[in-house]
Structure formats: structure tokens, C-alpha cells
Amino acid sequence: MLPIVHHPDYDAASVGDDHRFPMRKYSLVAEILRDRGYDLEAPIHASQAALERAHDPSYVHGVLTSALDRKTARRVGFEMTPAIAARTRASVGGTELAARRALEAGAAVNLAGGSHHADDQGGAGFCVFNDVAVAALSLLDEARVQRIAVIDLDVHHGDGTALIFANDPRVFTASLHCEENWPRTKPPSDLDVGLPRETEDDAYLAAAQKLVRETLAAARPDLVFYNAGVDPHIDDRLGLLSLSDHGLKARDRLVANACAASGVPVVGVLGGGYSKDARAVALRHTYLVDALQEIV
Numbered sequence: 509m510l511p512i513v514h515h516p517d518y519d520a521a522s523v524g525d526d527h528r529f530p531m532r533k534y535s536l537v538a539e540i541l542r543d544r545g546y547d548l549e550a551p552i553h554a555s556q557a558a559l560e561r562a563h564d565p566s567y568v569h570g571v572l573t574s575a576l577d578r579k580t581a582r583r584v585g586f587e588m589t590p591a592i593a594a595r596t597r598a599s600v601g602g603t604e605l606a607a608r609r610a611l612e613a614g615a616a617v618n619l620a621g622g623s624h625h626a627d628d629q630g631g632a633g634f635c636v637f638n639d640v641a642v643a644a645l646s647l648l649d650e651a652r653v654q655r656i657a658v659i660d661l662d663v664h665h666g667d668g669t670a671l672i673f674a675n676d677p678r679v680f681t682a683s684l685h686c687e688e689n690w691p692r693t694k695p696p697s698d699l700d701v702g703l704p705r706e707t708e709d710d711a712y713l714a715a716a717q718k719l720v721r722e723t724l725a726a727a728r729p730d731l732v733f734y735n736a737g738v739d740p741h742i743d744d745r746l747g748l749l750s751l752s753d754h755g756l757k758a759r760d761r762l763v764a765n766a767c768a769a770s771g772v773p774v775v776g777v778l779g780g781g782y783s784k785d786a787r788a789v790a791l792r793h794t795y796l797v798d799a800l801q802e803i804v
């Protein structure tokens with residue numbers, strides 16, 4: 509079975525069902541997968557030392573002690589509480605654990621993460637800490653891997669990840685996103701492809717195929733982090749693209765199969781997904797699990 513990581517803290521911070529951040533999808537996707545017979549493994553919270561690999565120590569301290577200044581907290585989009593700090597530490601620990609499991613099994617999934625707008629100086633857009641950056645730097649520091657690729661197919665540009673690794677030749681960052689979407693300023697990844705509004709399945713999948721192929725060829729990675737945000741879906745409230753469910757399934761299979769064909773382990777993280785119907789979003793996130801299950 510595909511190793512799958514989940515922590516009850518993922519949705520322990522109540523932000524209210526009317527908040528744009530869909531906290532409920534995390535427990536829903538876990539419930540769907542338990543019903544399908546998966547055993548979910550719980551991570552430990554990320555350590556302060558691990559968080560400081562990717563983030564300024566004073567920002568980390570501010571989050572962990574609920575003492576962020578108001579301006580920094582407003583940029584993140586959450587009121588900074590102990591529950592939010594616990595949630596984000598669990599989420600980062602989950603991506604660290606899933607990355608280790610992927611190295612053992614060939615693939616693994618964290619049922620959270622993909623907080624790609626957080627950079628070294630602070631968070632933004634519901635992203636407190638950049639789980640993928642922390643996990644990548646932990647594995648590099650431990651010499652578990654030498655080279656990493658981040659394939660970010662969330663509909664929003666992976667600006668935080670791009671900034672954190674701008675001068676780190678060990679990590680190749682690639683982002684496929686809607687060019688007109690937030691964030692307006694898109695600091696360069698190693699490979700960026702911005703799609704026009706309302707791009708549909710065929711054009712999207714052709715662009716994804718090309719981006720994945722070029723990334724694997726240029727990076728020659730020992731491990732891929734795949735941000736499988738489902739916000740390119742046509743029903744997404746924040747997405748601006750027009751993918752169908754079929755298109756999202758094909759996209760996740762494309763990434764899984766390309767990594768398997770190159771013999772590169774892959775760790776999937778959920779990323780964004782903001783439809784009104786939380787259960788529909790949770791179901792879309794299971795396409796990632798289905799795709800990676802096929803390659804382990």
C-alpha cells in the first residue's frame with residue numbers, strides 16, 4: 509500500500525466554515541481513505557530547528573509563541589493562535605515523514621501541505637511555513653539526497669518556494685500556474701509556465717507533460733516533491749482555469765508515471781482546493797493517492 513501520512517491536528521484549528529481556507533477537507537480526505545482500507549501514519553510536529561532551515565528564526569519564534577506582529581499575521585491570512593501553530597507544525601512534520609517514506613517505498617503522500625507561498629521571511633496566502641522547503645532542506649542536510657525537484661502544479665505560482673531556493677543549486681523548482689492569478693509578483697522558479705485564464709484539459713496536460721519532462725531532465729533529482737493542488741478545477745473559487753475531474757486525474761497519473769519511468773521517488777502534497785463543496789474537493793485530492801498507488 510502507498511504510505512499515507514495524516515495528523516488529527518491538520519484540521520484542529522477552527523477558522524469557521526465561511527473562511528476561504530477549507531479546513532474541513534483535511535479530515536474528509538482522511539476519512540475517505542480510511543474507508544478505502546488505508547492505514548494512515550501520524551507524523552510528529554516539525555522541530556523548531558527544522559523550521560529554521562527554511563525560515564527566519566524570529567518569524568518561527570513569532571508563530572510558535574503566537575506573537576507575530578499584526579501586519580505579518582494579516583499577510584498569512586489567519587489569526588495566529590496556538591492551534592494554528594500546532595496545525596502548521598503537524599503539516600510540516602507530515603511532509604518530512606512522507607518524504608522519508610517515499611525514499612523507502614518509491615512514493616508517499618502527506619494529506620496536507622503544499623504551503624508554497626511561505627518564504628524565508630514569512631508566510632502569505634494561508635501558508636504559515638513552507639512544508640516542502642523544510643522537508644527538502646532536512647533531507648539534504650542529512651545527506652539522504654543530493655538533488656531535489658519541486659513540481660508545483662497548484663494553480664497559484666509557487667513564489668515562496670522559488671524565493672527560498674533561488675540560490676540553491678541542489679533544488680530545482682518548477683511551477684505551472686495561471687499567469688493572471690495571485691500572487692501578482694512571481695519571483696522566478698527555475699522553470700515557470702504561466703497559462704491563460706480558462707485553459708482546458710488538453711492544453712493544460714500538454715503543458716504539464718512538457719514541464720515535467722524538462723524538470724526531470726534538467727534536475728536529475730533523487731526525489732520529487734509534487735504539489736498536486738486541485739485548484740485548477742473549473743469549479744474552484746480561486747482557480748481561474750477550467751480543468752475537469754478527468755483532466756486532474758490524468759495530470760496526477762502523468763506526474764506519477766513520469767517519476768516512476770525515471771526511477772525517481774515522489775512525495776505528493778495536497779496543495780490548494782477551494783470549491784464550496786468540501787467533499788467534492790476532498791474527493792479530488794484522492795486522485796493523487798490513486799495515481800501514486802499505481803506506481804508503488
Ligand SMILES: [Zn+2]
Nearest residue numbers: 662663664780
Ligand atoms: Zn493554490
